[in-house]
């Protein structure tokens with residue numbers, strides 16, 4: 368866990384300040400417990416304790432694999448939109464491998480990028496005060512050679528590459544997680560059609576990470592948040608919303624990634640449709656105030672009061 372990559376990353380680009388700010392403001396006993404988990408914990412526990420590099424990928428990939436397993440699926444595909452030099456994509460591959468070992472669900476990784484960096488900005492909605500044409504170029508050949516077999520790159524503007532890619536997504540290996548890190552409003556508008564395929568091409572709740580919603584200048588009228596708001600208006604049965612009550616479900620509450628974690632709700636997924644969502648068993652609510660007995664089914668014609 369505490370290898371050279373982790374330490375190097377922690378002390379680069381002022382990241383240690385973020386780690387200290389987020390982590391030292393958490394209760395002491397949880398940080399002490401973390402030391403034990405870092406040394407002896409399982410992968411799942413490390414994800415629960417926010418100990419993986421890029422928790423924003425570790426959490427949703429594990430969530431997706433668990434959800435796939437519950438649905439009887441043995442494979443998912445996870446997507447990163449906006450790859451640049453590929454640090455995030457390579458990290459995603461490592462996390463996919465760890466998650467695969469933990470859950471037994473096979474995870475394919477696909478990265479999308481122009482390959483030549485940012486296109487021109489449209490207007491103020493693209494946050495030109497932060498991003499500009501040509502930012503974040505990729506060394507395609509170096510990255511291609513460094514990627515493990517589970518990963519591949521789809522090169523070109525997303526508005527051109529998504530339709531062909533979506534046509535290849537199989538229902539027995541649906542999309543399980545989407546990271547949107549294309550910076551601009553206009554690029555996010557072109558990325559969100561990845562969520563307009565057939566319902567079975569997704570998990571019913573597909574985590575979506577929005578990387579560029581945390582700058583001071585980002586708001587619901589520009590950037591990725593505006594693209595999401597417009598998508599939600601246009602799509603009656605697909606909604607992208609903040610991941611429900613995620614902060615209250617996490618051990619460490621101050622982590623910034625929590626505020627960037629969204630979920631795509633596929634409301635017309637078969638598991639969310641009354642005719643196909645039926646369970647064999649009825650749901651029961653235990654009443655701990657009564658001595659619990661298996662409920663007695665009323666017999667046809669029996670007198671209810673005397674039953």
Ligand SMILES: C[S@@+](CC[C@H](N)C(=O)[O-])C[C@H]1O[C@@H](n2cnc3c(N)ncnc32)[C@H](O)[C@@H]1O
Pocket residue numbers: 447448449450451452453454455456479480481482483484485486502503504523524525526548549550551554557
């Ligand atoms: C900030 S970088 C991504 C960083 C990467 N996710 C990481 O964690 O290392 C944003 C990337 O989005 C890509 N991008 C922006 N608009 C795009 C578009 N319309 N089509 C494809 N790629 C796009 C750019 O080429 C750029 O490399």
